[in-house]
Amino acid sequence: MNLQQTGILTKADLVEAVRYPSEERMKKGPVAVCECMQNIPCNPCETSCPFQAIHVGENISNLPKLDEQKCTGCTTCIAACSGLALFVVDKSYSDEVGTVSFPYEYQYSFQIGDKVKAANRAGKCVCEGTIKKIVNTKKSDRTTVVTLEIPIDFVDEVRSIYRQR
């Protein structure tokens, strides 16, 4: 089953489209992942990045391209992305755990240090994580950026917090 059939991205889709950071880069420190696969007219990722690490270009329907060497993993682009398609992953954190930062636009009551259930791109609970950081500034316009510490094997899969119906 591919993306067109399921509507759910996989790491394999991103790797095939050459849109996933290299393992070498992820092990050096936090780096953005642009999970944006539709040619829509949109470029806040490019204009928000203080390090010019994302390129869309004059035709704003181009897919964004990340320069993984320029990216510092600062997370600024996450809240700027209207498609909630930007994440920051970090596999340099330790041998056992890594982090994923993602946009979160629901009400929440969790705090730093809380244990929560972590969800994959399909919204399924895949592991437990610990809230490490919550950023909610005026500039981010109510898009909270949450950083979750999770087992290292799930860094490529976890993209949110599990929400029970």
Ligand code: SF4
């Ligand atoms: S994480 Fe920071 S440096 Fe990297 S692309 Fe996003 S805004 Fe730019």
Ligand code: SF4
């Ligand atoms: S801002 Fe988000 S949705 Fe828009 S082009 Fe950039 S990554 Fe894609």
